[in-house]
Amino acid sequence: MPRFLFVPYREKEQVKALGAKWDRQENKWYIPDGISEEPFTRWLLVNTINVRSKMYCLAKSHEICWKCGHDSPVFSFFLPVGEVTNWDEHGEYWNTFPCAMLCNVRYLPDNITSIIRHALPQYRIDFSKTVGYPYYMNHCVKCGARSGDFFLHGELGSAFNPNECNPDEISFLDLHEPFQAYATWHTSSVLCELHVG
Ligand SMILES: [Zn+2]
Structure with missing residues (x-):
């Protein structure tokens, strides 16, 4: 499952500079394999329950x-x-x-x-x-x-x-x-x- 990001339009250059790629089919930015999630926390859903x-x-x-x-x-x-x-x-x-x-x-x-x-x-x-x-x-x-x-x-x-x-x-x-x-x-x-x- 690709790690999709939810990025406001005006922050797209920011995620691009951090190494995110654009998925044309999904119309979303995602984190490619081998790249850490850490700098992308702001644009990720959490992966835990409370x-x-x-x-x-x-x-x-x-x-x-x-x-x-x-x-x-x-x-x-x-x-x-x-x-x-x-x-x-x-x-x-x-x-x-x-x-x-x-x-x-x-x-x-x-x-x-x-x-x-x-x-x-x-x-x-x-x-x-x-x-x-x-x-x-x-x-x-x-x-x-x-x-x-x-x-x-x-x-x-x-x-x-x-x-x-x-x-x-x-x-x-x-x-x-x-x-x-x-x-x-x-x-x-x-x-x-x-x-x-
Ligand atoms: Zn309306």
């Missing part, structure tokens, strides 16, 4: 595109009550949380990426200038503009961080399969109750 659960949900909400004004569907992963999260850097301390809405997803295993590649083409890896690394990001279905997780999750009342006024905006699709990822997360009693119903 969250896992016995099942997961695809959470759907919507957001008005900042660029074209289209009301576009947006997605995230939600882990329901009783699931397990790990925040130990060495993978030693696993902790249970009431529920978790994931954001800034930096790693997903192949069984999940193959689902979203077909079902949710607008939820794909892109480089975020806000956080300075690539993650699975929503894009407007009409114009393709990026819809960063900071705006979808950050503030109370945003698409995936409901308060009492907008809980109905989120719907869940339960998927009864094991889940793993590397991501940031947030939780709230409104979110947990929303999935329980």
Whole structure:
């Protein structure tokens, strides 16, 4: 599997100078065999997990595109009550949380990426200038503009961080399969109750 990089256009000369090559079929830069990943960390997805659960949900909400004004569907992963999260850097301390809405997803295993590649083409890896690394990001279905997780999750009342006024905006699709990822997360009693119903 080639080690693909997710590079903003204005940083392409930088990765080229470090030895990255352009894959014409994939339209992506990649690290050729025999070259260390170390200088490329900024443009790579992580290759480890910090969250896992016995099942997961695809959470759907919507957001008005900042660029074209289209009301576009947006997605995230939600882990329901009783699931397990790990925040130990060495993978030693696993902790249970009431529920978790994931954001800034930096790693997903192949069984999940193959689902979203077909079902949710607008939820794909892109480089975020806000956080300075690539993650699975929503894009407007009409114009393709990026819809960063900071705006979808950050503030109370945003698409995936409901308060009492907008809980109905989120719907869940339960998927009864094991889940793993590397991501940031947030939780709230409104979110947990929303999935329980
Ligand atoms: Zn748009």
